[in-house]
Amino acid sequence: MSKITAALEAAVAVVLENTPAEGSQTARQRANVDRAFASILKLIAPRIRHFIRQYGLTAHWDDAEQCCAIAAHRAIQAYDPEKAQFTTFVNWQIRGELQSLRFRLMTDQRPSAKKVEATTVSLNALATGADGEELSPEALIEDEDALGRTESAASDYLAEGAVESLIDVYVANLRKVGIQQLRRRPRSRTEPRPVAEGPRLRVATHGIDPEELEKLDAKLARDREIIARRLFDTGTLDDVSNDTGVTKERVRQITKRATKALTELAASDPRFAVMADYAAAPARRRPAPAPAETRAPLLPDAGQPHNRLARVTAVQPSALATAATAATETVEAAGRIALHASETRH
Structure with a gap:
């Protein structure tokens, strides 16, 4: 390890020792950090x-030196003695800052870029804020509503799960009552005692006609x-009336009875305590369509920063006429197919 490398390691150690992870720095610590940082800049001045x-930034010497000071500060923050020496960290930081400065100040100087007349544009220069400051790409693509x-x-997901559970409990209570009513019906002594395939909702179904039980389950599924x-x-x-085959009046009766029962169930069952303050709401109306000015446009906004460098190629009149003719032929063919299908149905 050379003398300069050892001196850099010692100065960086002083900066880290006087930079507490928590709390504020004392005046003495700030003074020690300033002296050590000045020593670091003096040691790396030749490089x-x-x-x-x-x-190639000699014409912008002051700006380049400021970028190198920023690079030294970032190298100290990222320094990890277990990975490499401080000279490695600071060299790469300086290279990166100067490369970024060159791209901001001048065109790309690489031979490949000169060959195609390419221009390197900083992403931070594509847009500015209200006060004229540059906006980072992250600020441009950040979704504030995410x-x-x-x-x-x-x-919505949790609410749907709670609603499903609440309806399941209500239907289970209806099934329990229905099974009790079926068990009270008189049965002939010669009729065998059917046994259900398995317990359902902890209600015994012995002594019930399987056909009656299937009808009850079908009715409950429809009501659900x-x-x-x-x-x-x-x-x-x-x-709902057309899809389920139930009259409108019967649908109203089922809905009214369920509204009262669900409200009482939500108030009495601790699992639905959050829903206790909300009575079952009537059928929600479909939301009105959004105003035209708030709808998302079909075409991208050419004024956006990420679309400013897009190229627009003019369409030749001959190509436009060919495309229009092809579109007309496609529409006519579709009309003939629709007319043929209509005649076939009739």
Whole structure:
């Protein structure tokens, strides 16, 4: 290890020792850090001059020196003696800062870029804020509504699970009552005692006609669909009546009875304590379409920073006429097919 390398390691150790991870620095610690940092800049000054000349930034010497000071500060923050010496960290940081400065100040000087007349543009220079400051690419693509949408989706998922559980408990109670009514019906002594395939909802089904039990389950499944669509979905009265084959009046009766029972069940069952303050709402209406000015456009906005460098190629009139002719022929062919299909049906 050379004398300069050893001196750099000692100065960096002083900076790290006087930079507490928690709490604020004392005046003495700040003074020690300033002296050690000045010593670091003095020790790496020869390599700073070398890199500035190597990257062709002699005409912007002051800016380049400021970038190198920033590079030294970042190298101290990222320094890990177990991975490499401090000279390695600071060299790569200086190279990166000077390369970034060169791209911001001048065009790409590489032979491959000159051959195709390419221009390197900083992503931070594509857009500016209200005060004229440069905006980073992360700020341009950041979705400010992502957190809100994620929380809303999670809330909807949990709400749907709670609704499903609440309806399941309600239907289970209806099935228990239905089985008790079926057991009270008189049966002939010669009729065998059927046994269900297995216990369901902890209700014994011995002594019940299997056909009657299947009818009960089918009725409960139909009622469950009616309740879910009318109380917790956007199903209209006409749609539910047509899909389930139940009259509108009967749908109203099932919905009304379920509304009262679900409200009482949510208030009495601790599993649905969060829902206790909300009565089962009537059928929700379909949301109105968004205004035209708030709808997302079909075409990208050419004024956005990430679209400013896009190329637009003019379409020749001859090619446009050919495309229009092809589109017309396609529409006519589709019309003929539709007309033929209509005649075939009639």
